[in-house]
Amino acid sequence: MSQQYHTSPPQIPNVLTIAGSDSGGGAGIQADIKAISATGGFACSAITALTAQNTQGVDAIFPVSAEFVGQQLDAIFSDINIAAVKIGMLNDSSVIEVIAQKLAHYNLMNVVLDPVMVATSGDPLIQLSAINTLKEKLIPLVRLITPNLPEAGLLIGEPEPKSEREIEGFIEKLKAHSELHNVDILLKGGHFKGEESRDWLIQRNQTAVYTHQRIVTKNTHGTGCTLSSAIASYLAQGFELTEAVGHAKQYLSRALTHADELNVGKGAGPVHHFYTLRT
Numbered sequence: 001m002s003q004q005y006h007t008s009p010p011q012i013p014n015v016l017t018i019a020g021s022d023s024g025g026g027a028g029i030q031a032d033i034k035a036i037s038a039t040g041g042f043a044c045s046a047i048t049a050l051t052a053q054n055t056q057g058v059d060a061i062f063p064v065s066a067e068f069v070g071q072q073l074d075a076i077f078s079d080i081n082i083a084a085v086k087i088g089m090l091n092d093s094s095v096i097e098v099i100a101q102k103l104a105h106y107n108l109m110n111v112v113l114d115p116v117m118v119a120t121s122g123d124p125l126i127q128l129s130a131i132n133t134l135k136e137k138l139i140p141l142v143r144l145i146t147p148n149l150p151e152a153g154l155l156i157g158e159p160e161p162k163s164e165r166e167i168e169g170f171i172e173k174l175k176a177h178s179e180l181h182n183v184d185i186l187l188k189g190g191h192f193k194g195e196e197s198r199d200w201l202i203q204r205n206q207t208a209v210y211t212h213q214r215i216v217t218k219n220t221h222g223t224g225c226t227l228s229s230a231i232a233s234y235l236a237q238g239f240e241l242t243e244a245v246g247h248a249k250q251y252l253s254r255a256l257t258h259a260d261e262l263n264v265g266k267g268a269g270p271v272h273h274f275y276t277l278r279t
Helices: 028-038 066-077 093-105 128-141 149-156 164-181 223-236 241-257
Strands: 014-022 042-054 057-063 082-087 111-113 184-188 196-202 207-213
Touching (some): 082 223, 111 128, 111 223, 149 184, 196 241
Parallel strands (some): 014 082
Antiparallel strands (some): 184 196
16 A cells, blocks of 8 residues: 655745735724735734724824834734735824834844825825934834835935836936945836736836736725735745735736625725635
8 A cells, every 4th residue: 555645735835914904994003914924924913003993984093102013013923934024104203203113123024015105186295304304213123014105205305206207317316325224125106007007117127117907996905915914925935026916916906807896885895805716
């Protein structure tokens, strides 16, 4: 009788999201946990703020103290092997400093920062002092940042490009920023119009372009959170950065394609993170 050997499946990597809570479930910690889980990771979380919000807007924000954010991070890092970290909206300089201290102390790799800095209306969501702390303390510890066009302009102190004809010079300025802070940048071009949507992965020695068919749906709440979390999840699984971004872009496109299967609220609803469970 021949002997049978059973190989163990690869272990599921642990991925930490550091962000605010969205009571509507479409963005923030809730979207991060869904995206990480749907793309093959196990999600842990440290909450930086509580929000009272739904698909129509944010009614109230209750901040979490820097001390308690640090306690959450110590509890996670002292016990759980974290393979990648996603960081979302951070408004307070003291919270940013604590996160930077903990990342450096525990020597965390594969950190993806989604700098949620500008509202859809164009209004800034972060204080000027917090932007400086972000650039000086946190970004040097990060592997990838994922700004959209207005956020990228705010980061480097330049007006955002209004068309793809202006994008080449803007990318060169971002490349200089990338070299200065030793960080890669995924510039999200969703603010441009057209049938196709382009993102640019800007690295010190190359720029890769990701092109996808633009998906028409009102359910786009939490797309930035979802994309950055999926990238962190794929990095945790061992994919190279260009592959992780490509897989995450594909996942987001499919989640957007199936978004209209959801009926969440009266405003801009979320993407369908778990579309594969029905298809």
